[in-house]
Amino acid sequence: MKVQETTIKGCCIIEPQVFEDERGYFLESFNSKKFFAQTGLDVSFVQDNESMSNHGVIRGLHAQQGASAQAKLIRVICGSVLDVVVDARIDSATFGEIFTTEISSRNKHQLFVPKGCLHGFSVLEDHTIFSYKCDAYYNPKKELGVNPLDPELAIDWQIDQSKVNTSVKDQNAQSWEAFTSSLSAKKLQIS
Numbered sequence: 001m002k003v004q005e006t007t008i009k010g011c012c013i014i015e016p017q018v019f020e021d022e023r024g025y026f027l028e029s030f031n032s033k034k035f036f037a038q039t040g041l042d043v044s045f046v047q048d049n050e051s052m053s054n055h056g057v058i059r060g061l062h063a064q065q066g067a068s069a070q071a072k073l074i075r076v077i078c079g080s081v082l083d084v085v086v087d088a089r090i091d092s093a094t095f096g097e098i099f100t101t102e103i104s105s106r107n108k109h110q111l112f113v114p115k116g117c118l119h120g121f122s123v124l125e126d127h128t129i130f131s132y133k134c135d136a137y138y139n140p141k142k143e144l145g146v147n148p149l150d151p152e153l154a155i156d157w158q159i160d161q162s163k164v165n166t167s168v169k170d171q172n173a174q175s176w177e178a179f180t181s182s183l184s185a186k187k188l189q190i191s
Contacts, residue, residue, distance in 0.1 A: 001028075003038040006099045008087045010114035012039060013101060014073075018108055027108060029075060030133065039112070043071055045133035050077075053123040053130065056163035060120015060170065061086055061146045068142035069115040070134040079128025080104035081121040082158045086146070089116035090183045098155060120148050122157040145173035152176045 002015040014035075016027045028034075036042055053059065061084070064070045074083060083103050087094045102124070103109050113119050121130065148155065148166060153176050157164070174182075 001031075001034055001038060006085075006101070008085055008094045008097055008099045008114075008117065009092055010041075010112075011085050011087075011099060011117065012112045014038075014110040014112060016108060016110065029110070030073065041071075041112070043073075043135050045073065045135050047134045047137055048131065049134065049138075050129060050131045053128055054126045054165075055123055055128075056159050056165045057123040058120065058148050058157055058159065058164060058166045058170070059123075060084065061118040061148050061173070062120065063088060063116070063118045063144055064136065064139060064142045065144055066142055068136055068139040070136045070138075071115045072113040072119060072135075073110055073133040074103065074113065074119075074121075075108070075110040075131050076103045076105050077129040077131050078105050079123070079125040080106070081123055081128060081130060083111050083121045084119070084148075084155055084157070085111070085113050086118040086153065087116070088118050088179070088183070090180075092116070096180075098153065100155070118146055122159050124158065144179075145170060146176050146179050147171065147173040150176045 004013045019026045081103055083101055085099045087097045148170055
């Protein structure tokens with residue numbers, strides 16, 4: 001596997017070694033020893049999640065706070081997404097930075113998202129299957145979000161505005177400004 005650092009500290013793209021022949025392909029989607037050797041991160045995943053979405057869906061921007069903060073290892077089994085990470089760690093040198101990358105069943109890339117980052121994705125193809133591992137269990141009482149369409153963040157989700165499909169919860173999520181004000185006031189701790 002090949003690991004490439006992104007512009008956000010601790011966030012990296014992982015390219016697994018893919019063995020292809022006339023029968024199809026084989027890849028090792030995760031190996032704890034190799035992951036540690038390549039990244040120096042000792043992560044123990046406890047929960048796997050999967051969603052299927054159609055073109056135009058935007059999910060996010062989400063995080064868990066406190067002891068429920070989650071690091072995630074993301075991949076796409078079928079289709080493609082634009083994956084988005086926003087560094088929300090107030091003490092990070094890359095605080096507020098936004099990183100985007102396309103992850104697809106064709107490129108087979110994975111993305112490691114560290115604790116303390118907001119995460120979301122837009123679906124670029126119908127019937128896209130998105131899968132991710134988490135190193136902490138989901139806790140609905142510790143969930144928080146930022147509106148993915150917040151004009152201050154100005155994220156280009158690569159979806160025509162007329163085709164955007166988000167949940168009511170995400171549409172009603174707080175603005176980036178309200179979120180950072182809460183962090184500054186020490187009301188929130190997400191990592």
